[in-house]
Amino acid sequence: MSPRLVPGGTDRVRRRDRPIRLTVDGEPVSGVDGQTIAGVLLAAGRTAWRTDPAGEPRGVFCGIGACFDCVVTVGAERDVRACRRRARDGDEVRTQARAEDR
Amino acid sequence: MTRVVIVGAGPAGLAAADAALRAGAGVSLLDAAEQPGGQYHRMLPAAFRAELPDKIQHGRRAFDRRRRRVLDHPRCTWLPETSVWSLELRDGEPPLVHALRGVADGADRESVTLVPDALVLATGAHDRVLPFPGWTLPGVFTAGAAQALAKGERLAVGENVVVSGTGPFLLPVAASLSQVDARVLAVFEANQPRTVLRGWTRDAGELVPHLKKAGELAGYAAGQLRQRVPYRMGRAVVEARGDGRVEEVVVARLRADWSIIPGTGRTLAADAVCVGHGFTAQLELPVAAGCDLAGDAVLVDAGQRTSRPGVFAAGEITGIAGAPSAVDSGTVAGWLAAGGDPARITGALRRRDRGRAFGRRLARAHPIGGGWTGWLRPDTVICRCEAVDHACLNRALAAPVTAGARSVKLATRAGLGPCQGRICGPAVAELSAAAGAEVARPHHRPIAQPIRLGELANLRTEENP
Ligand SMILES: Cc1cc2nc3c(=O)[nH]c(=O)nc-3n(C[C@H](O)[C@@H](O)[C@H](O)COP(=O)(O)OP(=O)(O)OC[C@H]3O[C@@H](n4cnc5c(N)ncnc54)[C@H](O)[C@@H]3O)c2cc1C
Ligand code: FES
Numbered sequence: 001m002s003p004r005l006v007p008g009g010t011d012r013v014r015r016r017d018r019p020i021r022l023t024v025d026g027e028p029v030s031g032v033d034g035q036t037i038a039g040v041l042l043a044a045g046r047t048a049w050r051t052d053p054a055g056e057p058r059g060v061f062c063g064i065g066a067c068f069d070c071v072v073t074v075g076a077e078r079d080v081r082a083c084r085r086r087a088r089d090g091d092e093v094r095t096q097a098r099a100e101d102r
Numbered sequence: 103m104t105r106v107v108i109v110g111a112g113p114a115g116l117a118a119a120d121a122a123l124r125a126g127a128g129v130s131l132l133d134a135a136e137q138p139g140g141q142y143h144r145m146l147p148a149a150f151r152a153e154l155p156d157k158i159q160h161g162r163r164a165f166d167r168r169r170r171r172v173l174d175h176p177r178c179t180w181l182p183e184t185s186v187w188s189l190e191l192r193d194g195e196p197p198l199v200h201a202l203r204g205v206a207d208g209a210d211r212e213s214v215t216l217v218p219d220a221l222v223l224a225t226g227a228h229d230r231v232l233p234f235p236g237w238t239l240p241g242v243f244t245a246g247a248a249q250a251l252a253k254g255e256r257l258a259v260g261e262n263v264v265v266s267g268t269g270p271f272l273l274p275v276a277a278s279l280s281q282v283d284a285r286v287l288a289v290f291e292a293n294q295p296r297t298v299l300r301g302w303t304r305d306a307g308e309l310v311p312h313l314k315k316a317g318e319l320a321g322y323a324a325g326q327l328r329q330r331v332p333y334r335m336g337r338a339v340v341e342a343r344g345d346g347r348v349e350e351v352v353v354a355r356l357r358a359d360w361s362i363i364p365g366t367g368r369t370l371a372a373d374a375v376c377v378g379h380g381f382t383a384q385l386e387l388p389v390a391a392g393c394d395l396a397g398d399a400v401l402v403d404a405g406q407r408t409s410r411p412g413v414f415a416a417g418e419i420t421g422i423a424g425a426p427s428a429v430d431s432g433t434v435a436g437w438l439a440a441g442g443d444p445a446r447i448t449g450a451l452r453r454r455d456r457g458r459a460f461g462r463r464l465a466r467a468h469p470i471g472g473g474w475t476g477w478l479r480p481d482t483v484i485c486r487c488e489a490v491d492h493a494c495l496n497r498a499l500a501a502p503v504t505a506g507a508r509s510v511k512l513a514t515r516a517g518l519g520p521c522q523g524r525i526c527g528p529a530v531a532e533l534s535a536a537a538g539a540e541v542a543r544p545h546h547r548p549i550a551q552p553i554r555l556g557e558l559a560n561l562r563t564e565e566n567p
Contacts, residue, residue: 063250
């Protein structure tokens, strides 16, 4: 039981998806061109990818860039809001733990 | 030629641009997003190459026409993926607008500065969500997040989803979830039918012109009934539980003040819960511009002028009243910012007034009951960023040394995390007020959007691109 993308083939808006591949902490994850990084992670069955200062898991909350719960590292860029950043083919995404900044 | 700079290309900002262009001004329209439309007219990403994008959008025609008219206009400069991070005050003139252009939170965005003759702020709102036990568990989303992912990415946040909170917005959220094949188990409206009915029908004379909006709501409701999604009033999700993610929620019956009626809690298995208790206006830019506020909104006069010279405001930041009202206040703001004659927009002014009345009724029909604080437990997180719990906040509020708004922040770090109190601010304010402590001035954020130190250090600025 998890979030999922409406399959392109049956979607009533008739998408013509182009697959993309990223890595998340080194593991390959596939997505669809146009998805946000949060969308890719959720559709891949991950609901959490960060730990908060108390060590608890976090993922998407507000979905529009207001809460900063969803931040990831993309390549060399830290603290990128996954709900606002479009995923690009080849993105190397790393998850973050808030406690490690301390 | 008057140069009107408009921040935000949602329903309000786009209408403002349209009106300002009609009035003969040059327009720079900025939005942090890649496409115009804001929260309401959220467009599918171009990369999805959808053949029938209109299948999931209603009222799209008028929007598409306006979008094309504005973006293709020779006097309009459209700046997508452009986030305003600060406003620089000037004497007697609207502030300079500093923005960064490039992918969201990217490290090498281009910095631009715009020099407006008139500035229209239309930055919209984000969901307001009250804290409750378990609300930090993955699988708890704001209602807006569920909507954004469904409408903007064709993604269902879960398979068995519960929608809870207050306000008519919960219905389109449920409808969008169904459209991406999620099973919506129920929609819970915290307010009693009596509160909602009275709020909508008081001063019923005002209601008539808004039959269209009401009809739209009824349409949603009917759609819900057809899809057999139960709509339950006087109930709320008061707890989410699960091991590392949502597995079940506790739904309780509430009194009119939102306190829980003891013994009414029932558990419901769900893998996602979408919660919205209304909206919080994104006021950081108006506050940075020095605009006076009226409660939770920017104070504006009949011409959408703020208290600062040359600065106008429109849409949800001037009062939560939905997308149609945002269009009307945007039209007024854009037209007058461009120096247009008010006598030529009497229709928009009248519709704008009705929109304001609609907003007042919306607030009356879907108030937040003070009893929600009773849902909290000592270990319930209040500030999500810093994981500050209720007990910690209460200790700071009770201690005479730390009870001032600033000291509570410093002692607990509530509101000092990356979101700068956007999410917990209203809840902390309400809990502080309830404890008789001083309430922090909200929305004061020196930096409206994150900027990297590197970017700050080498700002090479391009003016009025
Ligand atoms: C997540 C979410 C989903 C919603 N979905 C719906 C819906 O489906 N149906 C409905 O009736 N209502 C919806 N609403 C309610 C919404 O508020 C609408 O009433 C309407 O979109 C408001 O119009 P607006 O122009 O005032 O603001 P918005 O539509 O919110 O537009 C504001 C725009 O300003 C931009 N912006 C903000 N700050 C900056 C900055 N610093 N720099 C650059 N750009 C900036 C944003 O990117 C955004 O595009 C939703 C609200 C939210 C928060
Ligand atoms: S989910 Fe809130 S910022 Fe991304």
